Amino acid sequence: MREFIVEADGGSRGNPGPAGYGSVVIDAATGETLVERAEYIGIATNNVAEYRGLLAGLRAARELDPAAPVRVRMDSKLVVEQMSGRWKIKHPGMKPLAAEAAGIYPPGQVTYEWIPREHNKHADRLANEAMDAGKRGEQWDPGASMAALNAPSPVSPAPRTPSGPPGDATAGAAKARQALAEGRAGSTPALGDAAGTATVTGTGTGTAATSDADRRAARTLASPSPAPASGQAQPAVGWGAAPDLGAPATFVLLRHGETPLTPEKRFSGSGGSDPALSAVGREQAER
Incomplete structure (x- = not known):
């Protein structure tokens, strides 16, 4: 019997604020992306956007096959538990x-x-694309999104370290040094779980706020990497993997010069004020 996986998310830049959702329907057997849905929904909360994403994903799956069982996967602990x-x-x-989500399928057909x-x-990513499009006064373009993602199956993704927002540079440098030391000892560096460390994700200009329940669940699932057996060779860097990894990725990191908000440890850019460089920042840029 055919089975679908629905992955959904929603976000609000302000909570409440400009909000959008994203949903994807996946073939559970092959991992193939079958349908993508996303929409900018105006001013709303995170929870409303998450529920709207769930509704869109369930409706899309039902359009494909109303008799197929559906597994919903979401990072919203609130929606999943409710x-x-x-x-x-x-x-x-x-x-x-x-109630609307519960009525799309018969009881027991959705887990x-x-x-x-x-x-x-x-x-x-789809939710952020929808919010970005709404900010520009445009509709989300499904054609451009489908072309951007035909990556390995998201059904069984490799474990990744939870990422967090960038913050204080001093704290970030200390965290990076600690992670590097742990990496040399054979453990996986967790560079994204403290202020001061930014994880490059490739797409999207903003992400939804994470609830306390989600953070507690993430901590529950997190576990340290096992120590290598006695006499086993240590990897030269902070992680180990099979030798055939394909072409290596290249990251280009660009540093923004100082603005009037930098000494105050405040962010500049999308969703807030976007001040020009300060005199110190212009001097940095010239150097």
Whole structure:
């Protein structure tokens, strides 16, 4: 019997703020991406955007085959637990959305699974594309999105370290040195889990806020890398893998010069003020 996987996500830049969702329907047997859906929905909260993403994904799967069982995978602990019936839905704005999602398929045909955020990057990328398009006053373009992603199957992604926002440069440098030392000892560096470290993800200009429940679930699933057996050779760098990895990736890191907000440890750019370089920043750029 044919089976679908629906991965969905939603985000709000402000919570509430400009919001959008992304959904993808995947063939569970082959890992093939069958349908992508995304939409800018105006001003809304994270939770509303996540539920809207779920609704879009379930409807897309039903259009393909209403008899196929569906596995929903989301990084929203709230939506997964509420739709699984383990958490009560107290917010009046969530109840009609949850009821609508529950009515798309007969009871028992849809199951829900929480996944870490880094395993939900396809739907997260679509949500950010929709929000970016809405910011430009445009509609999300599904053709451009489908062309951008035909990567290995997202059904069984490799474990990744949860990423976090960039922050204080001093703290980031200390974290990087610690991770490098751990890497030389044979463990996997976790460079994205503290302030001061930025993980390059390739697409999307913003991500949804992560709830406390999601962070607790991520910590529950996290486990340290096993120590190498006695006498086993240590890898030369902080991770080990099979020798045939294909062409190596090249990362180009660009440093922005100082702005008036830099000494205050504040961010500049999308979603806020975007000040020009300060006198110190212009001097840095010239150097």
